[in-house]
Amino acid sequence: MNLVIDRERLLSEIETLASFSDAQPPAVTRIIFTPTDLRARAWLKEHCEGAGLEVRQDAIGNTFARWSGSDAAAPVVGTGSHIDAIPNAGKYDGIVGVLGGLEAIRALRRSGFRPKHSIELLVFTSEEPTRFGIGCLGSRLLSGTLSADAAAKLTDGDGASVEQVRLAAGFTGELAEVKLANGYYKAFLELHIEQGPILEREHVPLGLVTHIAAPATLRVSIEGSGGHAGAVLMPDRSDALCAAAELILSVENAARNSGATDSVATVGTCDVFPGAVNSIPSRVRLSVDIRDTELHRRDAVIEKIEAASRTILEKRGISIRTELLNADPPADCASAIVDALAQSCKKHGMNFLPMVSRAYHDSLFMARIAPMAMLFIPCRNGYSHRPDEFASPGDIARGALVLAETLCRLSV
Ligand SMILES: [Zn+2]
Numbered sequence: 001m002n003l004v005i006d007r008e009r010l011l012s013e014i015e016t017l018a019s020f021s022d023a024q025p026p027a028v029t030r031i032i033f034t035p036t037d038l039r040a041r042a043w044l045k046e047h048c049e050g051a052g053l054e055v056r057q058d059a060i061g062n063t064f065a066r067w068s069g070s071d072a073a074a075p076v077v078g079t080g081s082h083i084d085a086i087p088n089a090g091k092y093d094g095i096v097g098v099l100g101g102l103e104a105i106r107a108l109r110r111s112g113f114r115p116k117h118s119i120e121l122l123v124f125t126s127e128e129p130t131r132f133g134i135g136c137l138g139s140r141l142l143s144g145t146l147s148a149d150a151a152a153k154l155t156d157g158d159g160a161s162v163e164q165v166r167l168a169a170g171f172t173g174e175l176a177e178v179k180l181a182n183g184y185y186k187a188f189l190e191l192h193i194e195q196g197p198i199l200e201r202e203h204v205p206l207g208l209v210t211h212i213a214a215p216a217t218l219r220v221s222i223e224g225s226g227g228h229a230g231a232v233l234m235p236d237r238s239d240a241l242c243a244a245a246e247l248i249l250s251v252e253n254a255a256r257n258s259g260a261t262d263s264v265a266t267v268g269t270c271d272v273f274p275g276a277v278n279s280i281p282s283r284v285r286l287s288v289d290i291r292d293t294e295l296h297r298r299d300a301v302i303e304k305i306e307a308a309s310r311t312i313l314e315k316r317g318i319s320i321r322t323e324l325l326n327a328d329p330p331a332d333c334a335s336a337i338v339d340a341l342a343q344s345c346k347k348h349g350m351n352f353l354p355m356v357s358r359a360y361h362d363s364l365f366m367a368r369i370a371p372m373a374m375l376f377i378p379c380r381n382g383y384s385h386r387p388d389e390f391a392s393p394g395d396i397a398r399g400a401l402v403l404a405e406t407l408c409r410l411s412v
Helices: 007-018 035-050 095-110 137-142 148-153 162-168 198-202 240-256 295-316 335-347 362-366 393-411
Strands: 028-030 054-057 063-067 076-082 085-089 119-124 185-193 206-212 214-223 264-273 283-292 319-327 352-357 372-377
Touching (some): 007 393, 028 035, 035 119, 063 095, 076 095, 076 393, 095 119, 119 137, 137 362, 148 162, 185 335, 185 362, 185 393, 198 206, 206 335, 206 393, 214 240, 214 295, 240 283, 240 295, 283 295, 335 352, 335 372, 352 372, 362 372, 372 393
Parallel strands (some): 185 372
Antiparallel strands (some): 028 085, 054 063, 063 119, 214 283, 214 319
């Protein structure tokens, strides 16, 4: 079998898809179910059909493009990613996995290969949380992580619900039918840019993901009492920001002392009320992002933060409320797929690095219903979610080639 990636065509398709954008080039903005997104989807559907694939779309707009295998009843080998882009993003995040997946399938067809298991390209709806405030909307529904009822009620910044917006965009049918049956997939494999600096720094062209870390988000509200910065003497104060300062250091310590470098915790926002130079802060709101590759360790970090807040509350006589906004479990990649990826790399003489995905992806949710793995390619300086995001043509072609080779191994 002679697998050849049509690099020029793949690169020109990446450029074309980037032109469906609500931002000035090179920036790309493509928010889910906007007219621009719908035009991009139509273009992509046409290209999938042009490649001889059979396209279906579910009620939330997840798009499946199938190359039927010789055993139509056998579980599917899936690949894919997303094409939505946050405001002012680049042209590779998600796109490399979608158009690279399409080119991998075309390369397999050109080679004369005939799969036993059907191979499907999957384009997820709304991996980015931009419009509805929740990431991975499509894959959460596919995996049953989010119920149809809960999804339908999510609203965008204008108060329009998912239900209204998806119907207006032409995606009818029942949201409850989006969930895939267990056993639908034999394997699911996502090609993606690394969005971090490791592959570039190590001069290794491919990363084989073994674990996907998952975030938990805490919202912390601290209530003290305010007053005049001159008139209230120190023994009489309940300064909410001083309590927050202690808590922020406890967050750092909880992650640093977890016993593993995979534990990370970040206080990313801190809102101070009333926020005046001569006023004692009465109220502070913090957001805390905690991630790990091991669920028990991540939860232990959360418990330490909660224990610290109880200690600070007692010591300072103020109120601290912590609220867990989300806590998705991390996922392990399927060793059989990682092995297939490693064999494919070896066959084509390519070096690779086992690694952890510290950003999360639709594959995190697909792991709940399918054996899953991810393949990373380098991106310049690790930049992503910005207009100067860049992956080199050679790296993109290598990723598509190893993806094609691995889809072949998994689908016989
Ligand atoms: Zn992505």
